[in-house]
Amino acid sequence: QKEVEQDPGPLSVPEGAIVSLNCTYSNSAFQYFMWYRQYSRKGPELLMYTYSSGNKEDGRFTAQVDKSSKYISLFIRDSQPSDSATYLCAMTNAGKSTFGDGTTLTVKP
Amino acid sequence: DADVTQTPRNRITKTGKRIMLECSQTKGHDRMYWYRQDPGLGLRLIYYSFDVKDINKGEISDGYSVSRQAQAKFSLSLESAIPNQTALYFCATSDTGQSNEQFFGPGTRLTVL
Numbered sequence: 049q050k051e052v053e054q055d056p057g058p059l060s061v062p063e064g065a066i067v068s069l070n071c072t073y074s075n076s077a078f079q080y081f082m083w084y085r086q087y088s089r090k091g092p093e094l095l096m097y098t099y100s101s102g103n104k105e106d107g108r109f110t111a112q113v114d115k116s117s118k119y120i121s122l123f124i125r126d127s128q129p130s131d132s133a134t135y136l137c138a139m140t141n142a143g144k145s146t147f148g149d150g151t152t153l154t155v156k157p
Numbered sequence: 158d159a160d161v162t163q164t165p166r167n168r169i170t171k172t173g174k175r176i177m178l179e180c181s182q183t184k185g186h187d188r189m190y191w192y193r194q195d196p197g198l199g200l201r202l203i204y205y206s207f208d209v210k211d212i213n214k215g216e217i218s219d220g221y222s223v224s225r226q227a228q229a230k231f232s233l234s235l236e237s238a239i240p241n242q243t244a245l246y247f248c249a250t251s252d253t254g255q256s257n258e259q260f261f262g263p264g265t266r267l268t269v270l
Contacts, residue, residue, distance in 0.1 A: 054199070056197075079255065080255065080256045080257065082256070082258070089264075090263060090264070091161075091247055091249075091261030091262055091263050091264050092200070092247075092259075092261050093261070094258050094259070094260075097256055097258065099256070136199065136200065138259075140255070140256060140257040143188065143207065143251075143253075143255075143257055144202070144205065144257065145257050145259060147199045147200040148199055149197060149198060149199035150199050
């Protein structure tokens, strides 16, 4: 079993929809929970990260961590075609990150 | 100029050939990483280095080797390339903070025939 499991997708939504991207994990030592966005033919870029449980909001994006359930989510409000990308969750312990397999999102105009 | 650069960006080679992928960074980070990305398999760690004298194997190091020539340079070698090493390869850097936020290069698309 993988340490990090990510909902595989792909997801296709209309512009303006609310998107929910999710990951579960098994290693309780993970402390930092991150979301990376990867556009086609590009390297991943950090979107946002959260330390421990709770919510963090940045514009249209909200990251949510529930350590008791070992579950993290990324919500995108008012999704835009420019949000079309692959989203990777990642979790960190002792200076190393473990990535989910990614969810490809397409937002249709 | 990009903070993390990789050369070459694309490479086609034949089975059995030796190939080197190079990574340079201007971010001043001590930590550097090599990943491969395959469709549906996410990013898998090949090797990582926390400073110039530190080299560690990741989850899929067999068939690969690395060299940390300087703080800014980290090379990945395939001693004898095989077709199942066809993949997208990414170099990444991070500072020594606990969050381990990583900064990725643009990737090298490698095809082994």
